[in-house]
Amino acid sequence: MSETRREEPCSSIPPRPPPSPPYEPRPRSCSSIPPRSPPSPPYEPRPRSCSSIPTRSPPSPPYESPLVVSRLSFAYPHNAPVSRSSATTIERFPERLQEAFSPFFTDPIAVSVGPYHHDKLRLEEMEAAKSAALEEFCRVTSQPLEAVRAKIVSLAGDARRCYADDYTLRDMDDGWFADMMLSDGCFLLQFMASMCPDDPNAPPEADPLMSRAEVHTRVDAIARDVLLLENQVPWLVLEALMEFRPQVPVDKFLALMATAFDVGNNPIQQALAGQPEHDQPPPHLLGLFHRRQVGAARTQSLRVPALSSVSSTAVELAEMGVKLIVTKTKKFGDMTMSKRRHRFGLFGELSLAPVVLNDLTECWLLNMAAHEACLGATRADNFAVSSYVSVVALLVNRPEDVQELRGKGIIVSASSDKQTLEFFKDLATELRVGHRYYDVFERLEEYKRERWVWIAVHRFLYKNIKTIIAVLSVVGALAGLFKTILSLKQPQRQSSEPWPFVALFVNCASPANLLSCQFNRRLLYRV
Incomplete structure (x- = not known):
C-alpha cells in the first residue's frame, strides 16, 4: 500500500485528509509537502463541536499538581535566551x-x-x-x-x-x-x-x-x-x-480595559499613574496591554534558584504565620514575599495582585499567557503573568484554599470555588514560569529555615486556638467559682462590708466566669 502512495503525484493529494483509524501517517520531508491553497470566498471553517473539546475533570482532593515535580527540574540551559531569527510577532495560539x-x-x-x-x-x-x-x-x-x-x-x-x-x-x-x-x-x-x-x-x-x-x-x-x-x-x-x-487615547483605553481586573475598579487616572517605560516598541496592542498589567522588569539575571519544596497552600501559609495581602500597584508582576517589620519580625507577608475572574478576564489572562509562551525566553522576565497564575495555582489545592484567597481580597470570582480551582490548575499545567515565580518561593524557603521554631508554635496555636480558648474559659470559670466559695467562709466580714455582692458583680462581669453566676446567686440568697 505504501509503494502505491509514493507513485501518486502530490497534486492528487487532497489538503489535510483525515486518516482512517488503522492508518499511521508516514513521515514526510518538508520539501514534499505542497503549499496549502487558501480557502475559496464562500468557505467557512468547520466549527469545532463542544463534544470534541476535552472536558476539565474536577480535581480529587487533595489535588497533586504536576508543577511540584516539573518546576524543580528546570536547569539553566532550559531558561537561557533563545534566538528569534524571524520577525514573527503575531503567532497562532499555542x-x-x-x-x-x-x-x-x-x-x-x-x-x-x-x-x-x-x-x-x-x-x-x-x-x-x-x-x-x-x-x-x-x-x-x-x-x-x-x-x-x-x-x-x-x-x-x-x-x-x-x-x-x-x-x-x-x-x-x-x-x-x-x-x-x-x-x-x-x-x-x-x-x-x-x-x-x-x-x-x-x-x-x-x-x-x-x-x-x-x-x-x-x-x-x-x-x-x-x-x-x-x-x-x-x-x-x-x-x-x-x-x-x-x-x-491608547493609554487611556488600555487603562479602562485594565479596570476589569481590579477588584475596586479604580478610576482611569489612578490606573494611568506609574506606567513603566520600555526601550522597545510593543509588538501589538495585546503586547502593550500585557506590559501595562505586568509592570516594569525586575531583573535581567537568568539564575534559577534551587527549591526544596513548592507545595505550600493558602491554608498552610496561614498556619506558618504568612499573611496574604493585596499589592498596592495591583500589577501581576509585583509578587513579593517578605518579613513584616512589626510584631518582632516573626510573621511574613506574601503580596499578590487582586484579580476579578469572569469570562472576559479569564480570556485575557489566557491570551496574555499565550503571548508570553510565544515570546519564549527572549528575556529573563518574560513570564510574569504565567508566574502569577502558577503561584496562585500552587496556593489552591482545595476549595478551602480558594475561600482563603477570597477572604483576603485576592480573588473575586462569580464562579464557585471548585470552578475557580479548576481554571488555575488547568491553565498552570500548560505554562512556563519565570524569575518572579522562583523569587517568591526562594524567599518562602528562607522564611521556613529561619523561623522554623516560630512556625511550629504558630501552627499549634492556629490549629488549636478554639480548644485553647475553651479551656481558658473553663479554667476562668472554675477559678471564679473557687474564689466565691472561699470568700463565703469568712463570716466575720459579712457585717462590715457587702463584699459578696461585689464579688458577684465582678464574677458576672468577666466573660470567663459567666458559668458560675447562677450558682453564686443561690449562695447569696442563703447568706
Whole structure:
C-alpha cells in the first residue's frame, strides 16, 4: 500500500485528509509537502463541536499538581535566551493551550482584526463599521485616502513578516493585505477614540461607531476581541496611522480595559499613574496591554534558584504565620514575599495582585499567557503573568484554599470555588514560569529555615486556638467559682462590708466566669 502512495503525484493529494483509524501517517520531508491553497470566498471553517473539546475533570482532593515535580527540574540551559531569527510577532495560539481550552478563549466573536480570522462569515457584519471608521479617519486627519493607503502599502512587506507563515497569507497579494491592514487599523484607532471620547457627555449618535447598532450593542465583545492573540495588527501599522492622528487615547483605553481586573475598579487616572517605560516598541496592542498589567522588569539575571519544596497552600501559609495581602500597584508582576517589620519580625507577608475572574478576564489572562509562551525566553522576565497564575495555582489545592484567597481580597470570582480551582490548575499545567515565580518561593524557603521554631508554635496555636480558648474559659470559670466559695467562709466580714455582692458583680462581669453566676446567686440568697 505504501509503494502505491509514493507513485501518486502530490497534486492528487487532497489538503489535510483525515486518516482512517488503522492508518499511521508516514513521515514526510518538508520539501514534499505542497503549499496549502487558501480557502475559496464562500468557505467557512468547520466549527469545532463542544463534544470534541476535552472536558476539565474536577480535581480529587487533595489535588497533586504536576508543577511540584516539573518546576524543580528546570536547569539553566532550559531558561537561557533563545534566538528569534524571524520577525514573527503575531503567532497562532499555542497548540497545547488551544487543546486544553475551548475556542471561546481564542477566536473572536464580533470583529476580525488581521488575516487569521478574516475569512469567517459570521464576522462580516462588522466590515461596514470598518469602512465607516476609515472614512472618519480621513475626515479627522484631512488626508486623502490615496495618501493614507500609500503609507500602509509601503509597510505591507514588514507587516506581513510579523505574521506566521500561514495559509491565510500565502496567496494574498500586498494590495489586498494593505487594504486589510488599513481598514483594521483605522477601526482599532476609532474604537479606542469612541470608548474614551474627549467629551463624555456627547450623544452616541454623533460618534461614527457608537451610532451603529452592530457596534453599540456589542461593545463588550469587541473590547474582548481586540485583545486576543490571533486578532492583532502589527504595532508598526498603528504607529504609522497615528502619525496622521496622534490624539488617539491608547493609554487611556488600555487603562479602562485594565479596570476589569481590579477588584475596586479604580478610576482611569489612578490606573494611568506609574506606567513603566520600555526601550522597545510593543509588538501589538495585546503586547502593550500585557506590559501595562505586568509592570516594569525586575531583573535581567537568568539564575534559577534551587527549591526544596513548592507545595505550600493558602491554608498552610496561614498556619506558618504568612499573611496574604493585596499589592498596592495591583500589577501581576509585583509578587513579593517578605518579613513584616512589626510584631518582632516573626510573621511574613506574601503580596499578590487582586484579580476579578469572569469570562472576559479569564480570556485575557489566557491570551496574555499565550503571548508570553510565544515570546519564549527572549528575556529573563518574560513570564510574569504565567508566574502569577502558577503561584496562585500552587496556593489552591482545595476549595478551602480558594475561600482563603477570597477572604483576603485576592480573588473575586462569580464562579464557585471548585470552578475557580479548576481554571488555575488547568491553565498552570500548560505554562512556563519565570524569575518572579522562583523569587517568591526562594524567599518562602528562607522564611521556613529561619523561623522554623516560630512556625511550629504558630501552627499549634492556629490549629488549636478554639480548644485553647475553651479551656481558658473553663479554667476562668472554675477559678471564679473557687474564689466565691472561699470568700463565703469568712463570716466575720459579712457585717462590715457587702463584699459578696461585689464579688458577684465582678464574677458576672468577666466573660470567663459567666458559668458560675447562677450558682453564686443561690449562695447569696442563703447568706
